[in-house]
Amino acid sequence: MDVVELQVLSEKQITNQIIRAIRSSLDLETIFNIAVNEVGKFLQVDHVKISEFISEEKGWLTVAEYLSHPGLAKSIGTYIPDKGNEGTAKLKRLEIFRIDDTNNCDSEVTRQIAQTFPGAWLILPLHVNSVVWGSLCLLVDGRPRYWQPEEVELITIIADQLAIAIQQSKLFQQTLSQAQQIQQLAEQEVCKALQRERELSEAKSNFIATTSHEIRTPLATIQSSLDLLQYYNDKLADEKKKSHFRKIETAVQRIKQIVQDTLLLSESEAGTLQFELKRIDAVKLCKEIIEVFIDRHRIEFSTNGDITPVKLDSKLVSYILNNLLENALKYSSPNTTVKFNLNFTPEAVIFMIQDQGIGIPKEDLSNIFDSFYRADNVGLSSGTGLGLAIVKQCVDLHRGKITVHSVINQGTTFSVTIFQTN
Ligand code: ATP
Numbered sequence: 001m002d003v004v005e006l007q008v009l010s011e012k013q014i015t016n017q018i019i020r021a022i023r024s025s026l027d028l029e030t031i032f033n034i035a036v037n038e039v040g041k042f043l044q045v046d047h048v049k050i051s052e053f054i055s056e057e058k059g060w061l062t063v064a065e066y067l068s069h070p071g072l073a074k075s076i077g078t079y080i081p082d083k084g085n086e087g088t089a090k091l092k093r094l095e096i097f098r099i100d101d102t103n104n105c106d107s108e109v110t111r112q113i114a115q116t117f118p119g120a121w122l123i124l125p126l127h128v129n130s131v132v133w134g135s136l137c138l139l140v141d142g143r144p145r146y147w148q149p150e151e152v153e154l155i156t157i158i159a160d161q162l163a164i165a166i167q168q169s170k171l172f173q174q175t176l177s178q179a180q181q182i183q184q185l186a187e188q189e190v191c192k193a194l195q196r197e198r199e200l201s202e203a204k205s206n207f208i209a210t211t212s213h214e215i216r217t218p219l220a221t222i223q224s225s226l227d228l229l230q231y232y233n234d235k236l237a238d239e240k241k242k243s244h245f246r247k248i249e250t251a252v253q254r255i256k257q258i259v260q261d262t263l264l265l266s267e268s269e270a271g272t273l274q275f276e277l278k279r280i281d282a283v284k285l286c287k288e289i290i291e292v293f294i295d296r297h298r299i300e301f302s303t304n305g306d307i308t309p310v311k312l313d314s315k316l317v318s319y320i321l322n323n324l325l326e327n328a329l330k331y332s333s334p335n336t337t338v339k340f341n342l343n344f345t346p347e348a349v350i351f352m353i354q355d356q357g358i359g360i361p362k363e364d365l366s367n368i369f370d371s372f373y374r375a376d377n378v379g380l381s382s383g384t385g386l387g388l389a390i391v392k393q394c395v396d397l398h399r400g401k402i403t404v405h406s407v408i409n410q411g412t413t414f415s416v417t418i419f420q421t422n
């Protein structure tokens with residue numbers, strides 16, 4: 001092996017060392033500092049800098065530099081102009097820009113820069129995916145240097161490795177910020193879930209408190225009627241006995257209703273409420289529902305439009321109509337009528353229930369579909385405030401629409417639209 005071969009080998013080893021050092025970090029500042037210092041010492045130049053191309057207006061910003069001695073002009077944080085600069089034009093074409101002696105340069109911009117940095121320059125483009133990112137610049141202060149082909153070759157390898165490191169660092173930063181965003185989102189989701197959990201648990205306690213309170217009233221009725229029947233069986237007239245049995249029956253019905261509503265709502269909240277659209281005879285369904293009411297004689301049923309089979313879930317629509325009719329009868333005087341209209345249009349089937357009752361105060365209208373919500377004007381009429389919450393859930397499952405219009409002491413109209421898509 002002759003001396004030249006030995007020198008090439010050691011240069012290769014040093015290049016590899018620089019490349020390993022550059023690759024050892026993913027932090028751009030660290031990579032740049034390693035690169036400028038190692039290249040400066042290795043090639044024995046006075047000034048090495050890395051510049052980032054910002055824009056044609058702003059130019060090339062020096063982001064890292066190595067100075068062989070303190071007397072040299074610093075350029076970190078300053079811009080080199082891009083406009084009219086033949087050197088940077090070459091870099092943008094991904095070509096090397098070299099000046100062995102600044103005394104021999106002919107471009108105006110280059111001459112101006114050479115006033116601050118006289119000597120010799122070797123500037124290489126740093127490019128990511130064939131787009132210039134910036135430059136690696138080697139300067140020899142105040143004297144010419146005739147850059148050797150081996151030097152240019154080595155520095156080109158280092159510049160290429162530097163560009164790869166820049167690309168990797170950018171990718172790493174991008175991944176890091178994406179990971180941070182994902183973490184933030186996950187944290188927000190967890191917070192939301194916790195908040196929802198808290199709300200649900202509050203709602204549950206509220207639910208249990210109200211339902212048990214509501215069940216206690218009919219239970220007390222059952223208890224007292226049973227006591228009377230048990231202890232005064234021989235003394236009670238038949239009529240009195242019958243009245244107590246009726247009371248017990250009504251109370252049992254009430255408890256059954258509360259338990260049913262509670263189950264229905266919890267199923268609906270858990271998303272397990274069965275929902276199946278079927279073409280049915282809506283007029284027949286309405287008539288069957290009316291039949292079940294004790295004061296059915298107060299309900300005036302009518303239809304509009306062409307009666308045709310409509311697509312809906314008959315069980316859920318029964319819940320809707322039962323609750324709306326029950327409310328209409330409950331919140332109005334027994335000597336008034338309740339209008340129940342079924343309207344068939346080409347796009348939808350509309351159920352309208354209109355009473356002449358106590359009405360709903362304006363300030364309560366936006367809350368009546370919430371579980372347990374009851375307006376102040378209900379007086380002594382019994383109820384848990386679950387009916388309309390169930391109605392709303394059933395209408396939503398149909399992707400339908402419910403509207404309410406109410407005037408205090410004049411009456412209330414609920415209207416449910418179930419759209420008919422083919
Ligand atoms: P239940 O759970 O037994 O149905 P509720 O009737 O009180 O109890 P909802 O049916 O959910 O509960 O109705 C909520 C509230 O809306 C009622 O308490 C009442 O204040 C008001 N409301 C509903 N329908 C009418 C109506 N037709 N006229 C007047 N107020 C009504």
Ligand code: MG
Pocket residue numbers: 323326327383386387388
């Ligand atoms: Mg009700």
